[in-house]
Amino acid sequence: MKQKILFAAIFLLLAAASLSAQSYYIGNPSANCAGCHSEAVGIWQASKHAGSFTNHQSFLSFECMKCHNTGWDTETVNYGVDEYVTSNPGGTPDYTVTDQTNFDLVKNVQCESCHGTQGTSNRQIDFGTHFGPRVTDFGAEKCGTCHNDKHHPYFDEWTESTHSSGAPSFINRASYSSCMKCHFTQDFVAYVTDPAYDATTFQVEGGDENLKPITCVACHDPHGNSNDGNLRNVPDAFADKPLCDVCHNAAHVTSVNLTRNPSHTKALVIDGSPFFGFQYPGQTYENSFHTNISNRCESCHVHKGADDATGHKFLPSEEKCQQCHADFNLTGFDYRGVQTEIMGLIDQLQAKLDAATSADSLTDTFLQARYNLRSAQAEGSYGIHNTKLVRKLLNDAIGSLTGVASENGVPATYQLAQNYPNPFNPATTIKFSVPEASNVKITVYDALGKEISVLVNEYLTPGNYNTSWNAAGNASGIYLYKLETTGFTKVMKMLLVK
Numbered sequence: 001m002k003q004k005i006l007f008a009a010i011f012l013l014l015a016a017a018s019l020s021a022q023s024y025y026i027g028n029p030s031a032n033c034a035g036c037h038s039e040a041v042g043i044w045q046a047s048k049h050a051g052s053f054t055n056h057q058s059f060l061s062f063e064c065m066k067c068h069n070t071g072w073d074t075e076t077v078n079y080g081v082d083e084y085v086t087s088n089p090g091g092t093p094d095y096t097v098t099d100q101t102n103f104d105l106v107k108n109v110q111c112e113s114c115h116g117t118q119g120t121s122n123r124q125i126d127f128g129t130h131f132g133p134r135v136t137d138f139g140a141e142k143c144g145t146c147h148n149d150k151h152h153p154y155f156d157e158w159t160e161s162t163h164s165s166g167a168p169s170f171i172n173r174a175s176y177s178s179c180m181k182c183h184f185t186q187d188f189v190a191y192v193t194d195p196a197y198d199a200t201t202f203q204v205e206g207g208d209e210n211l212k213p214i215t216c217v218a219c220h221d222p223h224g225n226s227n228d229g230n231l232r233n234v235p236d237a238f239a240d241k242p243l244c245d246v247c248h249n250a251a252h253v254t255s256v257n258l259t260r261n262p263s264h265t266k267a268l269v270i271d272g273s274p275f276f277g278f279q280y281p282g283q284t285y286e287n288s289f290h291t292n293i294s295n296r297c298e299s300c301h302v303h304k305g306a307d308d309a310t311g312h313k314f315l316p317s318e319e320k321c322q323q324c325h326a327d328f329n330l331t332g333f334d335y336r337g338v339q340t341e342i343m344g345l346i347d348q349l350q351a352k353l354d355a356a357t358s359a360d361s362l363t364d365t366f367l368q369a370r371y372n373l374r375s376a377q378a379e380g381s382y383g384i385h386n387t388k389l390v391r392k393l394l395n396d397a398i399g400s401l402t403g404v405a406s407e408n409g410v411p412a413t414y415q416l417a418q419n420y421p422n423p424f425n426p427a428t429t430i431k432f433s434v435p436e437a438s439n440v441k442i443t444v445y446d447a448l449g450k451e452i453s454v455l456v457n458e459y460l461t462p463g464n465y466n467t468s469w470n471a472a473g474n475a476s477g478i479y480l481y482k483l484e485t486t487g488f489t490k491v492m493k494m495l496l497v498k
């Protein structure tokens, strides 16, 4: 700390002299930056950026210079690499280094390729730049100046993915601080690197209007590290999970709200989370193998193709499926007809829900089934993520929905009929009649009087109705069902035999 203050004091003095001067490349990090940033320099020296010219020197030509070195900028004289090399058409190599000493200072992709010019015209650190107001660039555009075009269109592909469009526009720190770490790069980097990160007080350089979506720097450590592709290390809490899962997990979804649209379902489905869909009590929901794949999202969603594709649209590719499924020979992902099957179940369930009367639409049975429909629709892969879970949730929902159907005629009295069939397994139908418009509730209890399910709970017009109960998740035994309105109550027994 003391050291920093001392530096700052000296530099501020120097800064005054060079305030509005143009800034120049200084180059040579080992000599010019290591004294104060030894850690960053050490890490960078081990990265591929540090050898991007040196390591490929023998086959780099003039046109390669701009991306494999520091400071290519033909508009300005600022000691960038373009000042020290000229084209030499037909020669071997097809370029001439005009000033080897200065060329060597700015060869390879150095600190200033990302952090910008740091020097004065006499190649001293420019402390005006250094301690002036500066905002570290978390954007993707600068990386994109080199990581694009013929060397694989990482940047162009990334701009097509929703990672580049970032957070839904309503997410802001004031109301949604808990959402920041997965929806913005600065917060994410702080979250994975700083154990003391606190979203409510976190300050972004330049203010929150400077927040970036999920850029290159969210996933890649810009200085390098020993991981493949320099992917960021993830906090210990996620040690068993790869990078994608730090955001694409839904640990924050801890309940099912049947009246709302399910959120973050892709993460939930691949986790086989108990909060994916409405899981009927007593049923067993199995996971598919895909939930066990290590680096699971990457395994299907990031594929570098022979056609220069980089996988940075983050969409699944058939080549990936083929790596594990030798007989995979499709365009699309309808392997073993799973997507057709799931789409069929979705249509079937949708049709049942559409056929429901307005009276039906407030029952638990309806809301549960509708929630499963919406979950299956939002899961995004038509069952590929977790075939067994999605298939069963849809089938269970369809089974539960025989519905509260209205029949003709206006009855004279309230009636609650004996269920049929009885005994039953697992579903049974209950007819009842309502002579006057009223609030009607039908509840199922077990033999001890514990509430098991609410089959009907709504305002009904006069008529004959039926509802049904799917007891798939319940144990054999006697159950009671009770009809209640303001002027009438009746309880009946039924017998579930499995």
Ligand code: HEC
Pocket: 004, 007, 026, 027, 029, 032, 033, 034, 035, 036, 037, 111, 112, 115, 118, 125, 130, 135, 136
């Ligand atoms: C004499 C010491 C010194 C030298 C030499 C030096 N720096 Fe710095 N640099 C600092 C200090 C001190 C800070 C402020 C650090 C802080 O705010 O935590 C800083 C800040 C930075 C930052 C901003 C970090 C942030 O948190 O936003 C970058 C980037 C940086 N330096 C890069 C460089 C590069 C590249 C070089 C070599 C060309 C270099 N520095 C040379 C001392 C130095």
Ligand code: HEC
Pocket: 056, 059, 060, 061, 063, 064, 065, 066, 067, 068, 145, 146, 147, 148, 149, 150, 151, 152
């Ligand atoms: C538009 C910027 C750009 C230009 C121009 C460019 N490169 Fe690259 N090069 C990159 C980037 C970015 C990477 C690293 C990422 C990757 O693997 O695509 C790279 C990686 C490489 C690699 C190492 C990785 C590999 O693919 O084997 C070699 C070798 C290479 N380039 C050679 C060349 C040659 C030779 C030329 C000139 C004919 C050239 N580059 C021109 C940006 C460029």
Ligand code: HEC
Pocket: 029, 033, 037, 040, 041, 042, 044, 045, 049, 109, 110, 111, 112, 113, 114, 115, 136, 137, 138, 189, 217, 221, 222, 223
């Ligand atoms: C490929 C681009 C890139 C290169 C090359 C690069 N940096 Fe950075 N640097 C960044 C980005 C982006 C951040 C902010 C994100 C982060 O901290 O991970 C950053 C953060 C920093 C910081 C502040 C946070 C910290 O890690 O201490 C310093 C200081 C710094 N860089 C210095 C350097 C120095 C010195 C070099 C050269 C040895 C260098 N950087 C090379 C992109 C780069």
Ligand code: HEC
Pocket: 047, 048, 049, 051, 052, 053, 055, 056, 066, 067, 068, 069, 070, 109, 113, 114, 142, 143, 144, 145, 146, 147, 216, 217, 220, 221, 222, 228, 229, 230
């Ligand atoms: C001035 C051009 C340039 C810029 C700017 C640049 N890179 Fe690179 N990058 C390269 C080149 C060239 C290579 C290939 C080096 C090699 O293989 O020799 C490379 C390699 C990489 C690699 C592969 C490293 C590995 O070990 O596999 C990653 C990841 C990467 N860059 C990420 C980034 C990110 C993130 C940014 C922006 C913060 C960025 N780069 C900015 C030119 C650039």
Ligand code: HEC
Pocket: 140, 143, 144, 147, 154, 155, 158, 163, 214, 215, 216, 217, 218, 219, 220, 228, 229, 230, 231, 298, 302, 312
């Ligand atoms: C959502 C996370 C994510 C984002 C955002 C992202 N990448 Fe990647 N990137 C990956 C993954 C995963 C890989 C594959 C790493 C591996 O080799 O296992 C990869 C690979 C790469 C590689 C090849 C590294 C190698 O060694 O072959 C480069 C270069 C690269 N990314 C550059 C970029 C650039 C530039 C951007 C921004 C335009 C970017 N990435 C954005 C996740 C991401």
Ligand code: HEC
Pocket: 160, 161, 162, 163, 165, 166, 167, 168, 181, 182, 183, 184, 185, 188, 214, 218, 219, 243, 244, 245, 246, 247, 248, 297, 298, 301, 302, 313, 314, 315
């Ligand atoms: C920093 C958090 C974060 C990380 C890390 C991350 N993602 Fe994402 N991802 C998001 C967010 C947030 C969205 C949704 C953005 C939106 O809808 O506005 C998203 C969207 C997606 C989408 C939908 C793409 C589309 O265009 O529809 C896919 C697929 C995806 N991510 C895959 C991955 C993969 C694969 C990885 C790991 C290589 C990864 N993500 C890493 C946060 C992250």
Ligand code: HEC
Pocket: 168, 171, 176, 178, 179, 180, 181, 182, 183, 246, 247, 248, 249, 250, 251, 252, 262, 263, 264, 265, 266, 267
């Ligand atoms: C643990 C990381 C994480 C947190 C925390 C998080 N999100 Fe997300 N969010 C994601 C990812 C990843 C996606 C991409 C879609 C997916 O994988 O489900 C996403 C997508 C979204 C979408 C796009 C629609 C969708 O569901 O696909 C909305 C809207 C959204 N998030 C809102 C929020 C809100 C509001 C909060 C805070 C209450 C929040 N998120 C907290 C990771 C997170």
Ligand code: HEC
Pocket: 244, 245, 248, 266, 267, 270, 290, 293, 296, 297, 298, 299, 300, 301, 316, 333, 379, 380, 381, 382, 384, 385
């Ligand atoms: C077994 C391969 C596989 C795995 C593993 C996988 N996905 Fe998918 N994913 C798919 C397929 C196939 C689709 C549907 C693509 C289509 O039909 O075009 C898909 C669709 C998606 C979509 C919707 C894309 C869109 O266009 O709307 C998102 C988001 C998504 N997956 C995120 C993830 C995340 C996050 C993970 C990791 C937690 C993951 N996936 C793991 C295969 C996979």
Ligand code: HEC
Pocket: 288, 289, 290, 293, 299, 300, 316, 317, 318, 320, 321, 322, 323, 324, 325, 333, 334, 335, 336, 338, 384, 386, 387, 388
């Ligand atoms: C990392 C290996 C791996 C990848 C990548 C992978 N799968 Fe699988 N998949 C498996 C294994 C293992 C099984 C379980 C054994 C079996 O059914 O063949 C499986 C099962 C399946 C099933 C049957 C699921 C069930 O529970 O009935 C389908 C459908 C499927 N995969 C489709 C795909 C598609 C589509 C892709 C590409 C988007 C893909 N897989 C990518 C390993 C993988």
